[in-house]
Amino acid sequence: MSLSFKSLGFLLPLVVFLALAGFLLKGLWLDPREIPSPLIDKPAPEFRLESLENPGRQIDRKDMLGKVWLLNAWASWCVACREEHPVLVEFARSATIPIVGLNYKDTRVDGMRWLAQFGNPYVTSLYDEAGRVGIDFGVYAVPETFLIDKQGVVRFKQIGPVTPELLHEKILPLIQRLNA
Amino acid sequence: MDDSMRVTRGHGLRLRDAARALAAVLLLAAVATGAMPSVATAREAPEVGSDPAAERHMMQLASELRCLQCQNQTLADSNAPLAVDLRQEIRELLAKGQTDAQVKEYLVARYGDFVLYRPPLKSNTLFLWFGPALVLLAGLAALFLTLKRRLARLEAAQSNQELSDAESQRAQRLLEKEAEEGSLS
Numbered sequence: 001m002s003l004s005f006k007s008l009g010f011l012l013p014l015v016v017f018l019a020l021a022g023f024l025l026k027g028l029w030l031d032p033r034e035i036p037s038p039l040i041d042k043p044a045p046e047f048r049l050e051s052l053e054n055p056g057r058q059i060d061r062k063d064m065l066g067k068v069w070l071l072n073a074w075a076s077w078c079v080a081c082r083e084e085h086p087v088l089v090e091f092a093r094s095a096t097i098p099i100v101g102l103n104y105k106d107t108r109v110d111g112m113r114w115l116a117q118f119g120n121p122y123v124t125s126l127y128d129e130a131g132r133v134g135i136d137f138g139v140y141a142v143p144e145t146f147l148i149d150k151q152g153v154v155r156f157k158q159i160g161p162v163t164p165e166l167l168h169e170k171i172l173p174l175i176q177r178l179n180a
Numbered sequence: 181m182d183d184s185m186r187v188t189r190g191h192g193l194r195l196r197d198a199a200r201a202l203a204a205v206l207l208l209a210a211v212a213t214g215a216m217p218s219v220a221t222a223r224e225a226p227e228v229g230s231d232p233a234a235e236r237h238m239m240q241l242a243s244e245l246r247c248l249q250c251q252n253q254t255l256a257d258s259n260a261p262l263a264v265d266l267r268q269e270i271r272e273l274l275a276k277g278q279t280d281a282q283v284k285e286y287l288v289a290r291y292g293d294f295v296l297y298r299p300p301l302k303s304n305t306l307f308l309w310f311g312p313a314l315v316l317l318a319g320l321a322a323l324f325l326t327l328k329r330r331l332a333r334l335e336a337a338q339s340n341q342e343l344s345d346a347e348s349q350r351a352q353r354l355l356e357k358e359a360e361e362g363s364l365s
Contacts, residue, residue, distance in 0.1 A: 131262075136290060138291045
């Protein structure tokens with residue numbers, strides 16, 4: 001036993017190398033831009049903002065309690081949002097749950113023009129001109145999307161555009177589970 | 181006898197060289213970690229704060245926090261819109277009398293531990309904190325064992341070379357006998 005262990009000792013550096021290479025290989029498939037949100041499974045932060053379309057109307061966190069909903073941070077200046085937008089418009093058509101927009105660091109004029117041009121999948125958009133609510137939600141790169149349950153708890157966060165695959169493989173099953 | 185002496189001396193030299201090289205590496209490592217910049221100096225962003233001392237305090241705190249939009253910059257260095265906003269946020273929190281720890285907590289609650297340039301000591305960061313030291317210790321242990329084994333082998337070889345008087349006389353006799361037999365045949 002000790003003899004065979006000794007004679008295989010020369011393989012040790014190879015084993016160490018392979019382990020290291022394995023970790024590095026895994027690292028190739030990790031996206032450093034995807035930072036796990038500390039908000040998952042925690043109550044969504046409080047917010048109270050004016051609606052983008054309807055400046056007099058205030059919307060706060062309590063208004064959304066009792067339903068499963070998506071919060072989608074977007075901006076007219078955001079290029080990736082254009083890529084994502086048709087997916088959301090399509091999703092809103094089937095309308096299983098409300099999508100609320102978080103119009104992040106934008107101007108009303110630009111935001112409204114953008115919605116008129118590309119379609120409006122949102123029941124309403126929160127107008128976060130200063131980006132304060134964005135900070136509370138830990139938004140650091142639009143688009144970002146949060147799935148929030150009936151109790152107002154954040155269940156899922158997508159950083160970057162929502163894709164049809166993500167919608168069907170992850171978000172829809174999760175919505176079904178949360179609505180059950 | 182001379183040969184064996186040379187072997188011993190050569191061996192001692194190699195050991196000493198290895199020790200010296202190791203010391204140099206350790207020194208370099210210490211210098212490198214000690215000389216790591218802890219406070220960022222670049223400050224291009226326009227400063228909004230009016231009180232220079234408060235501004236300095238804010239920038240020092242911001243230099244320990246990561247900008248999430250441009251991940252290899254601190255909040256102090258970065259001109260990304262989010263970094264500018266967060267600096268303003270830190271400024272206001274500090275003005276309200278919050279401590280550095282409270283400000284960090286505020287940011288960690290929103291962005292996670294990733295905003296901290298110094299990761300906290302937690303169960304899932306144990307390897308991060310102590311892994312390098314463990315690897316270093318393992319390396320030193322391997323080096324020590326290898327050198328020890330080599331020393332033992334050399335000593336064994338050396339003692340094999342040294343013949344006692346009786347042995348050398350016997351060897352001499354054998355050689356002479358062989359030479360005689362060789363000349364006979």
